[in-house]
Amino acid sequence: MPGYSRPCRYCDQLVPPDAEACPACGKVNPIYGPSCPICRTHLETGWKKCPSCGLPLEATCPKCGKLTFLGDYCTQC
Ligand SMILES: [Zn+2]
Numbered sequence: 001m002p003g004y005s006r007p008c009r010y011c012d013q014l015v016p017p018d019a020e021a022c023p024a025c026g027k028v029n030p031i032y033g034p035s036c037p038i039c040r041t042h043l044e045t046g047w048k049k050c051p052s053c054g055l056p057l058e059a060t061c062p063k064c065g066k067l068t069f070l071g072d073y074c075t076q077c
């Protein structure tokens with residue numbers, strides 16, 4: 001079933017609804033944002049724990065060493 005394209009969260013280009021990466025900027029989860037790696041619950045940036053399974057959502061970035069949200073990309077660098 002074809003769906004409607006939605007704007008990418010990162011670059012605002014339209015992305016097919018089932019795309020796993022934005023064709024314009026290449027970032028993953030372009031529409032729905034990060035999800036929990038354990039239970040796949042949708043997560044919002046800034047949350048400290050997964051509301052479903054309790055997984056801590058703060059991680060140290062391997063590039064800049066700062067504490068960041070456990071999402072697809074570091075929020076600091
Ligand atoms: Zn994009």
Ligand SMILES: [Zn+2]
Nearest residue numbers: 036039050053
């Ligand atoms: Zn979870």
Ligand SMILES: [Zn+2]
Nearest residue numbers: 061064074077
């Ligand atoms: Zn970083």
